[in-house]
Amino acid sequence: MSMKEKTKNIVLPLVSVFLGLLLGGIVMVAFKYDPIQGYLALIKGSLGNTFYIGETLRHATPLILVALGFSVARSAGFFNIGVAGQVIFGWLFSIIVALQFAGLPKLFLVPLSLVAGIAAGAIWAGIAGVLRAYFGTSEVIVTIMLNYSALYLSNYAIRQILTEGDDATPKIAKNASLRWQTLTEATNYSTIHMGLVIAILMCVVIMILMQKTTIGFELRAVGLNPFASEYAGMSAKKNIILAMVISGGLAGLGGAMEGLGNFQNIFIMSSVPSTGFDGMAVALLAGGQPLGILFSGLLFGALKVGSVSMPMASGVPTEVVDIVIASIIFFVGAGYLLRYIMERLEKHKAVSATIVLSETARKEGE
Amino acid sequence: MTTQTLAIEMKKIVKQFGEFRANDGIDLAVKAGTIHALLGENGAGKSTLMNILSGLLEQTSGEILINGEEVSISNPTIANKLGIGMVHQHFMLIKDFTVTENIVLGNEPKKAGIIDRSKAEKEIIELSQKYGLDVNPNAKVADISIGMQQRVEILKTLYRGANILIFDEPTAVLTPQEIDELIKIMKSLTAEGKSIILITHKLDEIKAVAQDCTVIRRGKSIGTVDVASVTEQELADMMVGRAVSFKTEKKPGSPKELVLSIENLVVKEKRGLEAVKGLSLEVHAGEVVGIAGIDGNGQSELIQAITGLSKVEEGSVKLKGKEISGFRPRAITEKNIGHVPEDRHKLGLILEMSVAENIALQTYYKEPLSSKGLLNYKNINEYARNLIQEYDVRTVNELIPVKALSGGNQQKAIIAREVDRNPDLLIVAQPTRGLDVGAIEYIHKRLIEQRDKGKAVLLISFELDEILNVSDRIAVMHDGQISGVVLPEETTPQELGLLMAGKTMETIEKNRQESC
Structure with missing residues (x-):
């Protein structure tokens, strides 16, 4: 990646966020609310005191993991739209294990529950991977359908197997929880938990996996050119399944964060958790770069948590807050368009000599 | 005027x-x-x-x-x-x-x-x-x-x-x-x-x-x-800007032991029709065998079958006497076969990856380019720099995406990657398509060099000049079969044209006798 490309990867998300905030501001003005008051409330509600900071970090944790999962599949050329379903499965199975083996010491129970979450998400995404590898089925359609399957299977399990007709499982024992008393107290009893450390760790792990290992090299190669990868002796089937399994495992880990960290149980849900789709937006905003995902995950966490305070602190109604958040997501999604516009501008100015030059050279070479 | x-x-x-x-x-x-x-x-x-x-x-x-x-x-x-x-x-x-x-x-x-x-x-x-x-x-x-x-x-x-x-x-x-x-x-x-x-x-x-x-x-x-x-x-x-030689300088070939032997090979193309129909061919160490033919007569499927990219329906492909049909591409590559594919953008390169990563594409998983699953970019880049110099690949450096290189230099990078592994059999398809005379001259020299080192070279080309210039033996392919095998010094483009159109060797022999 050239220097230029790197700057673009930093500038583009910033421009997206700025334009989103600008549009959100215009919307607030249009509805006769004070945008400055609104945004001040947003900032106070997300970073204003230790409690809000704790909440922001807690909200960012699963988003970061889900975004990492989405981006691994993305670099191998797959669109894992089913991260939400994998989150549910990871969540459900981490809770099941935590409840089943409640007697184990914390040192064993927490890792065991986390691994259960990872495995459940990995298997759920792996189904789509196997179908794609052996039958060429579109992973987009399969994972969308698996989202519903996961949702209803989970609801069924909660009501019929884990409880006797209740809407939620019992809370997990303290020795299965990711919460850490010191941290909880330091943030004025927020829901922050140690999952944040795991999320940051995974950013580093995935960065190393994708950039420094032969596994990552193969995943990237298959994503960029499956034909040349096959020619070079890589197995497309293996890499398709592997990409989906890693992706689902990370999403499942994100689900385990909700179970073992945030909610401490699992309950009947009417739709797939928003963590899934928000996580995809986080990955897109970061351009799939692990370090970028860390920052964009924190940003999304702050927006989501801060928006809760906006109605009370500034009188901006929740609906308008949703528009503000949506407009930022919109501009993130429009990032491709922004990239295109930036490239066009560059070409016009012909400042980017190397690109034009190399393209001309390539044309001449053809 | x-x-x-x-x-x-x-x-x-x-x-x-x-x-x-x-x-x-x-x-x-x-x-x-x-x-x-x-x-x-x-x-x-x-x-x-x-x-x-x-x-x-x-x-x-x-x-x-x-x-x-x-x-x-x-x-x-x-x-x-x-x-x-x-x-x-x-x-x-x-x-x-x-x-x-x-x-x-x-x-x-x-x-x-x-x-x-x-x-x-x-x-x-x-x-x-x-x-x-x-x-x-x-x-x-x-x-x-x-x-x-x-x-x-x-x-x-x-x-x-x-x-x-x-x-x-x-x-x-x-x-x-x-x-x-x-x-x-x-x-x-x-x-x-x-x-x-x-x-x-x-x-x-x-x-x-x-x-x-x-x-x-x-x-x-x-x-x-x-x-x-x-x-x-x-x-x-x-x-x-300098004197160019069209005729690749080469001594007469000295074929030695059998390297590649193909017998009654049948390969289907994507739509399920037979593209290679019971083809047999031998390539020896120390010779260049050229396969001439019009595009679409089964050449691509033949190469894909040898290299494991397509399924062999019937027949056998043996390398130094050992069956390789049915092996996965990497297993075949590791049997010491080099392959310069006909479509360099689709098969030969990953355009968005760096020149160095592309040069390492066949060997990235081996020492010293990686160890225990971790890539060693220092060694990869150094290896690439050496090959870039040795094979005269003109590029700013080894880190830029390979798509920024001209067609001739992209091809040189592929040749560097495939030839440097020192394969016993080098399969080269359309190596000079779209390249200028300077680059063509260079690539032909490299092919002859491999032959002189005692390697077997199988060249597939639609360019008759190239076939006539580089090959020691010419096999003409028509409709999935070899319609004739001729020697470059004894044949003419006209004869090759007839064979490419599906005429048999008997017709050629008859024509030869008549013209005598």
Whole structure:
């Protein structure tokens, strides 16, 4: 990646966020609310005191993991739209294990529950991977359908197997929880938990996996050119399944964060958790770069948590807050368009000599 | 001749990209009603110059005169109005539209707001008869041959009223018969007063059609010559700037033990039809076996079957006596087979990855490029730097994406990767497609070098010159089988043409006896 490309990867998300905030501001003005008051409330509600900071970090944790999962599949050329379903499965199975083996010491129970979450998400995404590898089925359609399957299977399990007709499982024992008393107290009893450390760790792990290992090299190669990868002796089937399994495992880990960290149980849900789709937006905003995902995950966490305070602190109604958040997501999604516009501008100015030059050279070479 | 009017005059054209001058004071004067060849190596600045003429780029300085009048061509619409039309190398056609629809696209004749199909068709038939451009106006572009698609491209420019036609490497995709036809078409166009600029690497084509030839080297015009008064050798030397040898220097081959033996091989193509139909072939150490044939006679499927990319339905493929059919591509590669694939962009390279990563594409999982699953980028980049130097790959450095390299240098990078593994069998398909004479000379030398080291080389090419020049034995492929095996020093292009068309060796023997 050239220097230029790197700057673009930093500038583009910033421009997206700025334009989103600008549009959100215009919307607030249009509805006769004070945008400055609104945004001040947003900032106070997300970073204003230790409690809000704790909440922001807690909200960012699963988003970061889900975004990492989405981006691994993305670099191998797959669109894992089913991260939400994998989150549910990871969540459900981490809770099941935590409840089943409640007697184990914390040192064993927490890792065991986390691994259960990872495995459940990995298997759920792996189904789509196997179908794609052996039958060429579109992973987009399969994972969308698996989202519903996961949702209803989970609801069924909660009501019929884990409880006797209740809407939620019992809370997990303290020795299965990711919460850490010191941290909880330091943030004025927020829901922050140690999952944040795991999320940051995974950013580093995935960065190393994708950039420094032969596994990552193969995943990237298959994503960029499956034909040349096959020619070079890589197995497309293996890499398709592997990409989906890693992706689902990370999403499942994100689900385990909700179970073992945030909610401490699992309950009947009417739709797939928003963590899934928000996580995809986080990955897109970061351009799939692990370090970028860390920052964009924190940003999304702050927006989501801060928006809760906006109605009370500034009188901006929740609906308008949703528009503000949506407009930022919109501009993130429009990032491709922004990239295109930036490239066009560059070409016009012909400042980017190397690109034009190399393209001309390539044309001449053809 | 001196008083002949000039259709185009480009004077001291400079095009600056940042620090780089793609065009550095190029002069080009095209006489009306002639075919003017533009010759230059890959990256010499031909495309840039033509992009300026067709309005895609604007020159930094210099002036352009069309029919003696100074013009400013700031966008393609103006070029269109001035009667400049480009016949692209990669056709700009919509596959699901008919020939007529493609030709009138953007200039549809209308009656009450509805496209007047019958009028459009009539106009196209008139045009095609006038210039001998045989097309079927109602056929879908997806269903017609490459040659006809090109004729549609030509008609498109004529329909828009072009008087000056730019042909960008028009023969690169055509069969020999289609090339002959194109040459006729170009001549009939000039007979009707059109002027043609022909961009090409192929010297024999210049000799066949062009009156004048302007040679460009490193962004400068070296000179314009009267084609009739120079030889191909002189043109090649002018283009490259040094003496070029067409005939690859080589000693007679000394074939040794059997390396590759194929028996009764059957391979199916994607749609499930048999593409290779019971083919048998042997390649020995220390020889180059060339497979000649027209595109689509099973050559691609043959290579894919040997290298494990396609399934072997029947028959056997043995390397040094050991069966390799049914193995996965990597297992076959590790049996010490090198493969320079015919489509370098689709199979040979991952364009977005760096030059170094592409050079490591076959060996990244081995020591010292990686250990215990961790890539060692220091070693990968160092390995790439060595190969870049040894194989003269021209690139800024090993870290830029391989897509930034010219076609010739991309091919050199692939050759470096495949040859450096020192394979017992080197399979090379279309190694010089789209490359200039300098690069072709280099690649041929490398192939002979491998042969002289006692390696087996299997060369697949549609270029007869290449086959005749490099091979020790020539196997001609027709309809999934070998129609004949001949020796380059005993055969002629005519004989090969007959075999490529499916005639048997008996016919060839009979012809030979008759001519004696």
